[in-house]
Amino acid sequence: MKVAFYNPSRIIGGAEHLFFRLYTLYRQQGHTCKVVDYAEGALSQLGAAASDIIPITSVRRTFSVDCDLFILPPNMAYEALYNSDLKGSTKIVFWSLHPYNCVPILPLAFYKKLNASSFVKALIDYTFLAPQIRYARTLFKDASTRNALLFMDGENYSFAQKFIHSPLNRTFLPIPSPTITETRTPRDPEQRSVNFFWVGRLVDFKIGALNRLIVDLDAWAITQKFTVTLHVVGSGEAEGQMHSATHLKIEKHGHLNNQLLHKKLAAEADAVFSMGTSVLESAAIGVPSFITMPTYANLGDERSYLPLPETKSFDLGSFSISEGLLNFDKLANGAFFNEHFGETCKQYVLEHHDLTEIAAHLLEFGQRSTLLFSDVRTAYRKRFASRYLFAALTGK
The missing domain is CATH 3.40.50.2000 (Glycogen Phosphorylase B;)
Structure with missing residues (x-):
């Protein structure tokens, strides 16, 4: 199978390690695996082969990748779906790796500290995020219906369900641990x-x-x-x-x-x-x-x-x-x-x-997805000025 991951990042964190582990395992298993990332981004730093990286200079730039399965976190759907050039039969899977992955938020410290039910937050959402909120609710509800939305844990599912205001498929795919050969050294009972x-x-x-x-x-x-x-x-x-x-x-x-x-x-x-x-x-x-x-x-x-x-x-x-x-x-x-x-x-x-089991389950989920790029191309390719401006100002 031809698999592509989309998670552009210049910072190495948990999600970057997760996609690199899966990328490495899939290649070992004989799959063709690509990653859409910055030319010297996190996946490159972790060791992804240059020939497997689809380089972008910004999330605002278009890219093309030949794949059967396109996997990405929901919060990156806005730029990824607008700028991607995939074959129409490519299946898409969103994997929620953070409680706010499905929920549009402002990347501002004071906003993140607001109570979810506060009037101030509601006013800010209505003023600045209303188009994104409508888009996200429609897209991720549709993705769930088409077996294209996975959650790493119950918290991710709960946040998405409350945001979308609609029943979602309770489909969990927990994040895998890497294969580790190290074992803990017995401790000296007399250590001080x-x-x-x-x-x-x-x-x-x-x-x-x-x-x-x-x-x-x-x-x-x-x-x-x-x-x-x-x-x-x-x-x-x-x-x-x-x-x-x-x-x-x-x-x-x-x-x-x-x-x-x-x-x-x-x-x-x-x-x-x-x-x-x-x-x-x-x-x-x-x-x-x-x-x-x-x-x-x-x-x-x-x-x-x-x-x-x-x-x-x-x-x-x-x-x-x-x-x-x-x-x-x-x-x-x-x-x-x-x-x-x-x-x-x-x-x-x-x-x-277990890494091997979860990697196999991800491919199984991908095969069951009925959300195709041909569907996205007609219904969910939309540019949001606020996100475009923020990406430009932050160098993303």
């Missing part, structure tokens, strides 16, 4: 230090979760007789908003490539706090792994942690759920920071997020 890790980009909806972890670990470190270190793996525009600590030692590592990260986690990590694909990677190694909840606040709620195996509907970080969330004291006083719980995390990943 403990190493916690945060793994994830330092961006607007994650920095509050990291700050909550810093505050909690700083308070916990006061009561301990050994050194407590938080290793922060990741970078991003919100790094300047990180809280400082008095009793907790913080080490910043920036972005680490997967091989180095996995070795470091296996050798040093006593527990990992993260969300999305990153929490699966640490769990696959056998490290106790905890989901942190995304928030646009500068400091997350006290009850912001969920042991990975206790998640529901494959949620790996939720803006809306509260059931089952724990505060840090509950984690510290429970039987979580040990090898047995690390193995429980590993078994969860093997059972629900």
